[in-house]
Amino acid sequence: MNKKIIVLSGSPRKKDGYRIIKQIENLMSNKGKVEFDYLHTNELHIKDCIGCMQCFDKGEGCCPLRDDIQKLVDRLMSCDGIILHSPVYAQHITGSMKKTIDRMSYMFHRPALIAKPAITIITTDGGGIKPTQDYLKLVGRGFGCCLLGELSIISPHYYNESSFYNPKYYKKANQSIQRLADKLYSSIHGNNKPIPSYQDLYMFYGLRSKTYFFKSDYEYWKSKGWLKSSYYYDVELSFFKKSFGRLLNGLIKLMIKKHMRNT
Numbered sequence: 001m002n003k004k005i006i007v008l009s010g011s012p013r014k015k016d017g018y019r020i021i022k023q024i025e026n027l028m029s030n031k032g033k034v035e036f037d038y039l040h041t042n043e044l045h046i047k048d049c050i051g052c053m054q055c056f057d058k059g060e061g062c063c064p065l066r067d068d069i070q071k072l073v074d075r076l077m078s079c080d081g082i083i084l085h086s087p088v089y090a091q092h093i094t095g096s097m098k099k100t101i102d103r104m105s106y107m108f109h110r111p112a113l114i115a116k117p118a119i120t121i122i123t124t125d126g127g128g129i130k131p132t133q134d135y136l137k138l139v140g141r142g143f144g145c146c147l148l149g150e151l152s153i154i155s156p157h158y159y160n161e162s163s164f165y166n167p168k169y170y171k172k173a174n175q176s177i178q179r180l181a182d183k184l185y186s187s188i189h190g191n192n193k194p195i196p197s198y199q200d201l202y203m204f205y206g207l208r209s210k211t212y213f214f215k216s217d218y219e220y221w222k223s224k225g226w227l228k229s230s231y232y233y234d235v236e237l238s239f240f241k242k243s244f245g246r247l248l249n250g251l252i253k254l255m256i257k258k259h260m261r262n263t
């Protein structure tokens with residue numbers, strides 16, 4: 001069966017980022033069969049969150065909005081890999097991308113994309129690289145994805161129709177594109193669950209702390225067997241990572257005890 005990649009792009013146009021991702025698609029297709037599904041957030045039927053908190057308190061099924069958000073989540077859950085892309089708009093991701101992520105906020109409590117291979121791509125005229133890239137990575141990690149790598153493209157340096165075109169930059173960026181395509185291809189065809197990084201562990205323990213405050217989170221994490229585990233899945237952690245996890249767990253428990261005493 002073909003492996004499927006979902007591209008969730010915050011760009012309203014098929015231009016700079018789209019061309020980069022098409023390149024990745026071509027590089028991966030040269031190695032074997034892959035199917036790319038391009039979803040532009042401005043074209044999706046997704047309403048603005050109204051802030052009712054039902055998804056946090058009772059579960060996402062209680063969201064009063066009727067639109068395509070759950071279809072999107074189902075597609076993300078059933079694909080083999082994810083590319084998150086946004087151009088930088090006003091120093092950050094685009095509004096339609098943020099609106100879409102807002103509607104999936106409950107996945108920061110109840111991650112549903114565990115170990116899904118993902119890469120993050122931003123396109124920019126040069127500004128906003130760090131906040132935009134950092135945010136996309138935070139979203140990917142928060143939702144449970146395994147982040148394979150990131151790419152930030154300064155479009156005027158990369159595309160030769162621009163007067164700022166820089167052949168050295170183009171060459172280096174293409175090497176990164178090739179590396180990312182290779183990584184994504186191997187990851188979607190491999191069977192090994194990735195070893196979590198320190199940041200992944202930090203996110204795991206941080207998100208688990210929410211189970212003390214939200215019943216639906218507690219039930220979800222309990223049903224997954226994550227309340228006492230060292231990560232989302234069985235994986236051999238190094239001594240240092242195990243110790244890091246134990247330390248975090250201990251600190252979080254202390255903080256929560258203190259909070260409970262004060263409320």
Ligand SMILES: Cc1cc2nc3c(=O)[nH]c(=O)nc-3n(C[C@H](O)[C@H](O)[C@H](O)COP(=O)(O)O)c2cc1C
Nearest residue numbers: 011015016017087088089090091124125126127155
């Ligand atoms: C409304 C708007 C706001 C933008 N804001 C920024 C910005 O803050 N910083 C920047 O470097 N580029 C900014 N850009 C430029 C885009 O990030 C850049 O053209 C990018 O390559 C577009 O990628 P895309 O074709 O994949 O959408 C902005 C573009 C638009 C249309």
